[in-house]
Amino acid sequence: MAWKKILYERQSYADNYVDHTFLDELKKNVNTHTYRFWPTVIESGVITQQLSSIVLFVAAFAFMNADKLSLKAVFLLSGTAAVLGYAAYRCICVSTATLPAISSFNVIEESQTKRSVTDDLKTAILFLALAYGLSPILHTLTESISTDTIYAMTAAMLFGNLVLYDYGPNAAM
Numbered sequence: 001m002a003w004k005k006i007l008y009e010r011q012s013y014a015d016n017y018v019d020h021t022f023l024d025e026l027k028k029n030v031n032t033h034t035y036r037f038w039p040t041v042i043e044s045g046v047i048t049q050q051l052s053s054i055v056l057f058v059a060a061f062a063f064m065n066a067d068k069l070s071l072k073a074v075f076l077l078s079g080t081a082a083v084l085g086y087a088a089y090r091c092i093c094v095s096t097a098t099l100p101a102i103s104s105f106n107v108i109e110e111s112q113t114k115r116s117v118t119d120d121l122k123t124a125i126l127f128l129a130l131a132y133g134l135s136p137i138l139h140t141l142t143e144s145i146s147t148d149t150i151y152a153m154t155a156a157m158l159f160g161n162l163v164l165y166d167y168g169p170n171a172a173m
Helices: 037-065 071-098 117-141 147-164
Strands: none
Touching: 037 071, 037 147
């Protein structure tokens, strides 16, 4: 009687007998996906950027709350960083528009490079005007809310930002 790979039938072989054909049907790593190193590093940069922005926000709040950092300093630092970041962004737009697409992961999409500086300036002015105009209203609305509620809502919003941020088209959800 030949050995069969079944357990429900009595066979003349010992229980721990293994035939030479036992592993013939074994399939290894059928559903694995191999990742390349540098695209993975670049994609992980998005997560690091989000974590860093949240840590920076919390650190700025802690320093302002302890009166070690003034609001004017935060405004000047964030304004300077925004202007320098925008200048770097425009330089990258110009360099990617003139160079052919060499890599499979472009940082800036082609539709984003078609915006002009005046379009971006109009958007910035609109946001600044809305923030400046609505800040007294928000200030009076939040006077009656306790600081514990504000801290809890801030923690929930920061956590929501981490969880719900669009980490890219290839991110697993």
